[in-house]
Structure formats: C-alpha cells, structure tokens
Amino acid sequence: MQNFRTTFHIPSSKYKVSLESQLLTMGSCFADVVGNQLRHNKLDIIVNPFGTLFNPLSIFKILSPTYTQADERLYIENQKMWLHYDFHSQFFSNSKETLRNQIDQTLFGIKCQLPTTNYLLITFGTAFIYRLLNPQTYIANCHKMPNSLFEKELLSVKDICKGFAVLHKELKEINPDLTIILTVSPVRHTKDGVPENQVSKSILRAACHYLTTDYENVEYFPSYEIMVDDLRDYRFYKSDLIHPNEVAEQYIFEKFIETYFDEDLKDFTKEWTSIQNSLNHRPFNEKSESHQTFLKKLLEDLMKISGRVDVREEVSFVRQKLVG
Secondary structure (H helix, E strand, O other): OOOOOOOOOOOOOOOEEEEOEEEEEEHHHHHHHHHHHHOOOEEEEEEEEOOOOOOOOHHHHHHHHOOOOHHHHHHEEOEEEEEEOOOOOOOOOOHHHHHHHHHHHHHHHHHHHHOOOOOOEEEOOOOEEEEEOOOOOOOOOOOOOOHEHHHHHHOHHHHHHHHHHHHHHHHHOOOOOEEEEEEOOOOHHHHHHHHHHHHHHHHHHHHHHHHHHHHHOOEEOOOHHHHHHHHOOOHOOOOOOOOOOOHHHHHHHHHHHHHHHHHHHHHHHHHHHHHHHOOOOOOOOOOOOOHHHHHHHHHHHHHHHOOOOOOOHHHHHHHHHHHO
16 A cells, blocks of 8 residues: 655654653744643643744843843834843833833743753744844844844854854753753744745754754754654645644644653543543533533542642632532
8 A cells, every 4th residue: 555644753762751840942933832732731831931932042042041131222112112122022011111020020930940940842943033233133023123223144053053052051050950852843934935944944953953963961853844744735734834733733742742751641641631521521411410420520530630730720610510
C-alpha cells in the first residue's frame, strides 16, 4: 500500500517533564499554543508572560537576568496610549508610570521564577528584526509607528548564536539545572514574502541545530518539521492558511507528550482528559438521578487527584451542580 504522508521518528528525550516540573514558555504565538495546552493539563507553567516576541534577540534580551527594568528610552506615546518597543502591545496604558510599573512587576516576577524553573520553552518566529534608528537598538515591536523610524534587517545564524551564548551563560549561573527546549514556529510569516519566510525559517532552524550541538542542556523539538513535512496539507491550517488549526496543534502537542512527558505524567494526562470530558458533558436533565450519580462519581475522581494538582475550580463547579 502506498504511503501518502511523510512521517518521521522523534527520539524520546532524556529530559522528562513531570507533574512537579516548573515550566516557562517564551516567544512567538506558538509558545502560547503549547503553553496553554500544558496549562490545560495542569502543569505548573507561566505562558508567554511578555506577550508575543517573534525574533530571537528580543526574546534573549527580555529573558536576561540583567534586564530588570524596561529601557527608559524606548517608551513611546501613540494615539494617547503609552507602549514600549521591547514589549508586545498587550503592555499598554494611558499613563507612562502605570505602564512602567506593569512591565517592571512582570520582569521582577519572571526573574524570581527563573532560578527554580525546570524547563524553558523558546519558540522562534522569524529571523527578521527591526532596528530603531534613534537610539540605535533592536526592538521587538514597531507598534505601528512610521516606517521611517526603523530599518528592517535579517539576522544571521551567527547573530542568533552569539546572542544565545550570552543568555545561556547568565541563566546557567542562576539555574544550573535548567533545560532549554527550542522550536521554530510552524506559523508562516507570509507578510515578509513567501521566499523570504523560507529564508527566515532556514536561518532559525540552522541556529537551533548549532545551539543543540554546542550546549548539552539545549534540545530542539521539531514542531516546524511536523507541520511542513508530516502534515503538509492546507486542511491542517486555519482559514488564513497561515496558522495551524486545532487538529494540527493537538497533533503536534501529542508528539511533544511522547517526547518529553515521563510515564507518570502520561498516565495523569490520560486520566485528566477523561475527567475533562466528564466536566464538559451537558445532560438533558441536570437534576435527574442518573446525572446526579454521575456528578458524585466525578467529584470523587477530582478529590482523588486534588493532592497532586489544583482542582478547586473544578470541584466548585461540580458541587454547584449537585442537588441537596
């Protein structure tokens, strides 16, 4: 029988995520996708706390333990709202002081978390980067300011590797046991142009290759390759033909589970999926005897795992549905 798909083997990692692991995701919008799926499975995780960051150098800059306060020169006011060039537009305020406090508090929280984080997942989105002309510095977001203020550049593999080397040394000093998982986002940056997107992704992928060979605690997860080689069909994209759809996201996440979850966490994930399905069940008659029995059994299942994960919200939901 002829095959109509190209599948490939992903070796199981020697690094295993457990239910007790602390995780942090950073980078492009795909870091949100993976992070939210991990959160959905009750992992202790901080998901993209600084918002979407596409290029590697901006990610490295924010993650650096030395970046404890936002660069004062990079605050801007646009349409009566304050923003910052190093951060996503989710950080905004009608007051510069309020924005400064918001950013600095987030920075402080992540710097406190990094020394105890077990796994850092970084998703690179693009090798294109914008340089602010005054002051001369790379930025993460143009915030729809005039094009004349910036120059668009293409990072090299060397640029990315040099930037990572500085960050790796700093993180190693505060957290020697940290494992870093790199991935290239499968989201297509077609606004740069289709050929340009391929050049960009190629640079990111080459950089990841060298980083995994240079550092023992750095691994690469092939989400990009799964999308473009294994799935390789527009039916796995959303209607914009740019972002992977839910089927593709789930498939990639299942591959991540196979690669990084320890056996206990895999078993828990299956158990939790069953509980989630029960929580999502909508009966014809909530007060029927059969459904009340169903809810009591669900509450028992939740209480069994309550010592391992926080299910207070789910327990409260079920108790509200119980009669008497």
